[in-house]
Amino acid sequence: MLPSRRGRPARVPAALALLLATAAAAGALAGCGDTGGLRAAGATPAARNPARLWPGLTPASSPAYDIGEVEHAVVEGVAVPGGDIRRVDPVAAVRAEIAAHPGDYAGAKAPYHETSVRMADCGADGAGDESSGCPVLRPYYRDLTGDGRPEMTLGFRLLPDKLTAVRVYTVEKDRLVRIMSYEDAVSAVELAGRTVIVRSPSEVAGYEYRLQWTWDADQGAMLLTSDEMLRTDDGGQHTKRPSAPPSPAPSASSSPSASSQSASSPPASSPSSSASAR
Secondary structure: EEEEOOEEEEEOOOOHHHHHHHHHHHHHHHHHHHHHHHOOOOOOOOOOOOOOOOOOOOOOOOOOOOOOOOOOOEEOOOOHHHHHHOOOHHHHHHHHHHHHOOOHOOOOOOOOOOHHHHHHOOOOOEEEEEHHHHOEEEEEEEOOOOOOEEEEEEEEEEOOOOOOEEEEEEEEEOEEEEEEEEEEEEOOEEEEEEEEEEEEEEEEEEEEEEEEEEEEEEOOOEEEEEEEEOOOOOOOEEEEEEEEOOOOOOOOOOHHHHHHHHHHOOOOOOOOOHHHOO
């Protein structure tokens, strides 16, 4: 009897049983000359537990470096009309961050002084129009927290260095809250489910870094849940594009129905990362 998919023995017709018996006898007579039978693939390596090194090592009580694991900060001075994040001015969000960190942006010796200078090129619809000189990239909207409302993923250039800052914002009690912050040289940014994926070039040819931030309800923030170094599939040219078509932010000239339809489609890209996380 042969076992069935439901666990019961399946009945074998008499004719089929005779055929099977005949085939078995023929196989026995053929001996080593039979090329159709099953053959052993060799011994299977035994499974081993991980070997723990230096068992007497004193466990660390605190992290050696602060890589900003938890980012949850209210953005002061930026309005959220009607509690709708799609109506938040992305340029205003970046200007608020620049104002909050003068050491990074203010003064000729600040590392990202050129970013603050070029913010003057950002008009009402300046975000996303790099040809205008505005460093703020087009925002994308997707529900990353699972509450049924979209979050805003925003990127802006850190100049004169060729770096990109990536930020994720949500709305809490009609206030704009930053729940992810990262910057680095960036190849691509992707959104997948509750995760933000940032790809950055590696010093090793043919490899790239892939970092993932995933929403954590307990912390109220996107946490760095994966930091990998992976082989690329584009010959070391870090130009990987997201597979899903992006959903741009609604412009001032868009109709309410058109902007709503655009924002509901799954977005998928915009850059950022930071070498301190490696």
